[in-house]
Amino acid sequence: MSEAASLSAVRVRAPGKLNVFFQVGEVQPDGYHDVASVYQAVSLCEEIRAVEAPGFSMSVRGSVDVSGVPVDDRNLALRAARILAAEIGYGGGVHLEVVKDVPVAGGMGGGSADAAAALVACDALWGAGLPHATLHALAARLGADVPFALMGGTAVGTGRGDELSPALATGRLDWVIVPAEGGLSTPAVYGHLDALRASGGAEVSGAPAVAPEVLQALRTGDAHVLAPHLRNDLQEAALSLRPDLARVLDLGAEAGALAGMVSGSGPTLAFLADSPEAALEVQIVLSAAGLTALHVHGPVAGARLLTP
Structure with missing residues (x-):
């Protein structure tokens, strides 16, 4: 880990996504499915403000119904913060203030966007400076859609959906x-x-x-x-x-x-x-x-x- 960042709080925005193409293979012995997907990140976004704290906590609000969103370790964003802290050996904590505009449990990857935002926010807040490949590997541990929320743009996803390659997409x-x-x-x-x-x-x-x-x-x-x-x-x-x-x-x-x-x-x-x-x-x-x-x-x- 690099020297601690001078920032006491950072804000990160991460996009929801659409699956322009989504083909699902047969169920595998482990219960998962291989897929082939084309993801597109869209302008409906989540925002996280990360603030220095002695422990790990979070709050959630937004333009969508957030009554069912957990604020404990069931939440991907909080788990993302803990995983990154463990990766860099950070002994402190963080409070995450999540503002949700992506529909909850709506198939647009809002929770994954929160996790991606938490990784980027904590990396900056704690001065970790992790390379993108490391953040991507941590994201893949959290769920198939989290690496794409880091990447954005348009991408092809294979395997569980987390093996990504950028797709050439022109225009809007x-x-x-x-x-x-x-x-x-x-x-x-x-x-x-x-x-x-x-x-x-x-x-x-x-x-x-x-x-x-x-x-x-x-x-x-x-x-x-x-x-x-x-x-x-x-x-x-x-x-x-x-x-x-x-x-x-x-x-x-x-x-x-x-x-x-x-x-x-x-x-x-x-x-x-x-x-x-x-x-x-x-x-x-x-x-x-x-x-x-x-x-x-x-x-x-x-x-x-x-x-x-």
Whole structure:
């Protein structure tokens, strides 16, 4: 560890993500699934303020319902702080003030963004100066989505989703996000997908791989080219558990979205639009239907320090 930082508090912002493409392989003997994913970091972000403290603690607030967010070691952000302290041999602690704007249990990786932000914040607060590769390795110990929240941009994820390689994506993509009330458990959605596949109710994928057409579409930066190639193998299971979401997908299509899908394990929905103006139109129609609709764009940077 380098000499202690002179800062007594730091702020870090980290993005939520969408899975532009998500193919899920068969369940493995250890209960996990190999996946092939294309992640895109979007402009709906989490923010953490890390303050010197004798022990480890955290508080949570935000624009979304945070009543179910734990503030003990079940929280990935607090676990991230402890892991980094152990890595560098730091004997003190930290208080994390988390401000959440990414839907909780909504399939957009908000908890993973918090963990990535905590790693960057504590690294700066404690003057550790760890190389990116070390932070990435620590992030991978916390969950498959945490390394991507560090990286940001657009990336291909394989293995458990944490083996990342940047994807060439030009231009800006505009999305309308519709958070749904009541989260979906990621393990429950994967388990339901396995059950549907076992019963013949869902297609069984082969070895997961990102379709070349998706990468070609991202290189064009054209939402019209990308729209037909959006894919999420978890969508069928999520819609089976939450059939009310299907009507919202239909409504988004009627409002002019190029495509709509369940984000990750859901229940948040994401609609691709062909321009900021078109996204605004979709947002207005969905809002008029009594839904919360948020206009976001991607790709954006990963976890980064903010000026004091």
